[in-house]
Amino acid sequence: MSAISVRASLLRSPAAAYGWPEADRIPHPRHRIPLVGDVIGARPRTPVQESMRLARELGPVFRRRFFGMEVVMVSGPELVGDLADESxxxxRVMLAVRSLRQVAGDGLFTAHSDEPNWRLAHEILAPGFTREAMERYHPTMLDVTxxxxxxWDRHAAAGKxxxxxxxxxxxxxxxIxxxxxxxxxxxxxxxxxHPFVTAMVGALEHAQRRAVTAPVAGPLIARIAGARNAADVRLLNETVDAVIRERTARGRGRGPGAAGGAGPADLLGLMLGSTHPETGERLAPANIRNQVITFLVAGHETTSGALSFALYFLARHPAVLARAQDEVDRVWGTGPAEPRYEQVPRLRYVRRVLDESLRLWPTAPGFIRAAREDTLLAGTHPMRKGAWAVVLVPALHRDPSVWGPDPESFDPDRFLPERVRARPSHVFKPFxxxxxxxxxRQFALHEATLVLGMLLRRYDLHADPAYRLKVVERLTLMPADLRLTLTPRRTVSTVSYAPGR
Structure with missing residues (x-):
């Protein structure tokens, strides 16, 4: 494409410079301002929810412009089906995820696909997510729960x-x-x-703000925000360095055993003590730090959101709550015995509750896909090599052509096996x-199912009738200010959990 044709394309739409030659055919919000873009009505703190509203108004593909950047957003099942084609x-690492590279560098989530450390780390860490590894993690998950x-017992007893x-x-x-x-x-x-959580929240919010408001932020505001973020990143790095020092002081490749001694390798043990099975390469120290930050952030932020949304929906739907509790009682029993690893996947209805919560509020609400070569998206939209689009997952998960005429309603039976088999696989993409x-993914789902089962076996959940769901965005989605009142279930024998077992 010549320089003249690029300039001509930019007069029509900046998206043309990003490899969307006929972007003029893609709708955009009304009241677009020349040079500035779609700033009227924009909500920088909740860009995902604003984009969901635009998807309802503009359809399964639309574009948003902020100054020189124009972003194409996609949520239609046919379009997403094409974008899911790995061939x-x-x-593509863009927008807020690119901003997050200041924190996580070339960790698994923020690495570019062509960066060698992504595949190296993926191969080295794969044994940390096998069934055998999950079984090793199960007792610790029980202990933390x-x-x-x-x-929560103390709060329930006090009525708080x-x-x-x-x-x-x-x-x-x-x-994690x-x-x-x-x-x-x-x-x-x-x-x-923990200071790590405070710094993590600050870093995630900064990455999102930077992606959304960078073009309009004044130099002084940007400098102040950058200084705060630098302090957050420094604390994250210092915390992770302490984690690594503690491990190397007792041996590089072994995880903690059940009684605190040396046990099988955990994720950090794999990173410190393993090599690539074919090349013999090791992860460099800087990349190990990036991977640890990635897992500590992504490994708890998204799962905590998924659990929080699930508890919100359960408390709001007494019939669903009762059905889930009945399953837990039937599969696990009501006595004091802790659930075994193999019992967790048997909570099929509880898992459907989780899936339906992730459908309505996927805690990782989007991902970006780029064309490997010049192509035609869904037979309609030309995309040049490197052109990219954001998949807006919450809008995909609410498409009536897939989920029926009332996609906003909470119905775990949408995930009955026969209904899952009847849908294309690409219409449910929370991971x-x-x-x-x-x-x-399997780690998160086992943990979340286990935790929900243990809570449901022990408590009835009561929502505040005045509470209205407010979703906060910091790259991930999370319900804000969610509080529930608990009452112990009379059918359940008291379980005495000893600390530090």
């Missing part, structure tokens, strides 16, 4: 509501810290969140797609 499209139950989002964040951070890295954050012993899909 034609691949992951037991810590949560002791706190629990802060769901805060406590789910504590639980999932402690779980101990199972993946043999490190205790002592999350339940703290009155305030991304293709070879860059979340490596920790």
């Amino acid at each position: 034609r499209f691949t992951k 037991g810590q949560l139950l002791r706190i 509501p629990v802060d769901v989002t805060r406590d789910m964040t504590r639980l999932t951070l402690e779980t 810290g101990r199972t993946g890295f043999g490190y205790r954050f002592d999350s339940f012993e703290r009155r305030e969140p 991304g797609t293709g070879e860059r899909a979340c490596i920790g």
